[in-house]
Amino acid sequence: MSQEAIRVLDEKCVGCRLCIKACPFGAITVGDDRIARIDLTRCTLCGACVQACKFEAIAMAEKKAGARDWSGYRDVWVFAEQDGGRIQSVTFELLGEGRKLADALGMKLCAVLLGHKVDGAAAELVRRGADRVYVVDRPELEHFQDESYAAVLTDLVRNLKPNVMLSGATAIGRSLVSRVAVATRAGLTADCTGLAIDPETKNLLQTRPAFGGNIMATIITPNTRPQMATVRHKVMKEAVPDENRRGEVIVKQVASELLKCRSKRLKMVPESGTVINIAEADIIVSGGRGIQKPENFAILHELAEAIGGGVGASRAAVDSNWIPYSHQVGQTGKTVCPKIYFACGISGQIQHLAGMSSSDTIVAINKDPDAPIFKVATYGIVGDALKIVPMLTAAFRKALNK
């Protein structure tokens, strides 16, 4: 190798160890010679140390990038996720955020809608701020299918060349856009919680949590277009519908070739009964080890019902088979971002916090006053969740006149 991708300039390094603190991967050491050494087998070239160094002693090889002309890549696209013609709320959040980005770039905001008999949905996208809606309406696209959706979207991206493309960081969004990004040689950033346009370079600044939310990273796609990102649900504000908004609806024809799929959906089994999808819920009542047994989850369901929320759980509760996996919040479960999160009998392990710490308001109820959950809680009550929760249910019912 001609030059290392990253290296310490020995003559500038003073051995201050700032870079060691900054490195998220524990790749830097300072030896007896008081010079920092980077273990390239651990380094991911994230650049955190370059920023942290006050002596400009760390040099990172820049990719050679001539000034590129991106004038052929126009508009901000939002992939409109729909199910049976009903647009998913994350799409409205993307339109809200996409509006700001489009305005900052002086470009149009476009929605891309794939499905069958989706005229109503297209009109809804215009009301929510889309200047233009590209519609591909084919019976084969009635349900999401990885291959055909990816092939059609890839084709649209290649032909119409958007500058930015956003999708929800949902199971479908991530499965789909990952394929499109690879096929179009585009950069893709997962699960963003912040988006902005760099006023100078016009690059999309994509901020996302990493390491279970313990560090944040801002990522750009400087040398390729489009710039693609999936966006975490419930973080951005929904675009407000406006009945008077006007926009174009453009129906695109696609080659039948693109609709071929080697996989097919045999059936869809919705989560049974009245269970609320917790990724969508504005209020979540979660239980952990402190709930002690499966029957006790009934008191959480009662509180959730009283205040219009869904029921979540910690890994401990799920692993004990007290409640199905689809309710698990945390790093190995779902990431949620409700208005209010009740953590009942949950100690607050780092993996659980990763899944819920961006909630607006966190209420912690736990017997142990030293439980880490109280460190992130907006309101905390020290006490037995099994006693406090039914009291809360009664008090809320009274206050809400139920």
Add this chain to the structure above:
Amino acid sequence: MARITACRVRAYCVLYASFEAQKSAEDRNMHFVVCIKQVPDTTNVRIDPKTNTLMREGVASIVNPFDVYAIEEGIRLKEKHGGKVTVITMGPPQADAALREAISMGADAGILISDRAFAGSDTWATSYTLSMAIRKLGDATLIICGKQASDGDTAQVGPGIATHLDLPQITYVRKVEQLEANRIVAERLLETGYEVIESALPCLLTVVKEINLPRLPSLKGKMAAKKAQIPVWTAKDLGADPLQIGLDGSPTKVVKIFTPPVRGGGEMIGGEPEQAVARLVELLKDTVVAAAS
């Protein structure tokens, strides 16, 4: 078979197809390729209470927790249908340990894809590199990945590999219902329920935790892991395009890393439980009403 003549090729094809379908999977020599990643063990990561940064000193490396389910599923499918399980990883030389762990669980072989030229790979370059290794293996029936890695949480590499190889995919698999010589039926977990999906083989799966309960390594497995020869494949071995690997192959670039704003400890509501509950309801009532509307 001798009866078949040129004019009956079509009939033969139909016959052959049904014959193929009836054949047990064993006859096809299933090759399960599991892609894994070595990650820092975040279960032992603690937060420095003063600086609110991760304390990473001495953090051990583990197999990405989601990939352990992928390894287990590969082994279970092999036990049921025959064939072999090959585990591959892209990483530094010490990622060898992750492969040995997979072998100790019951995987047949491990391949380490390692080269300094891979440094700085984002999900585009990583999925390209892994896809080149799978091409080199040549006969993968089913490629299994964890749904995402616990350090990056992107969930992009699995579908990326499928795209590079032009294969179908079933993501977020919670159960493999059927596996036959030419098809697989699996359940995909979505936010609102689950889908049952049928796919042709070869195919790529990403799996969620619900799919199985991973086994612990057996003594025999540990011995095998110790003795296993783990080949190292470099960029050259893969015939990888230098412009599509490592930093040069990665469209995305990290420009800033920072600690998220500290979520300050909030208000502890003391007093008798009745009072505390009343106060909490008072504080939250408006938000609850707003959320319901």
